[in-house]
Amino acid sequence: MPEYVTVAKVADVPSGERIVVEVKERYIAIFNVGGTYYAIEDVCTHDDGPLAEGELHEFEIECPRHGARFDIRTGKALSMPATQDVERFDVRVEGDDLQILI
Numbered sequence: 890m891p892e893y894v895t896v897a898k899v900a901d902v903p904s905g906e907r908i909v910v911e912v913k914e915r916y917i918a919i920f921n922v923g924g925t926y927y928a929i930e931d932v933c934t935h936d937d938g939p940l941a942e943g944e945l946h947e948f949e950i951e952c953p954r955h956g957a958r959f960d961i962r963t964g965k966a967l968s969m970p971a972t973q974d975v976e977r978f979d980v981r982v983e984g985d986d987l988q989i990l991i
């Protein structure tokens with residue numbers, strides 16, 4: 890059953906920043922865009938590239954390996970060479986903690 894898990898402090902992810910956390914043996918990228926948090930799996934569906942190391946264009950993260958783009962709000966694959974979406978996770982703030990549903 891998915892549950893909310895504390896993965897970081899709110900202060901760890903200022904606006905415009907991102908971090909990668911390991912939770913339940915998975916790597917999750919958490920982004921703060923203008924005070925709203927988004928979380929997706931940090932593994933490109935094309936060939937396992939580390940998405941959080943890519944450039945963020947508004948809500949699109951570009952894989953640093955071959956340039957596939959994903960929407961960090963939905964996990965949707967937006968361009969080749971990726972054809973499968975990445976998983977996205979709900980994020981919530983509890984006091985000073987950032988939690989994701991995983």
Ligand code: FES
Binds near residue numbers: 933952953955956970
């Ligand atoms: S590993 Fe991400 S585009 Fe190839």
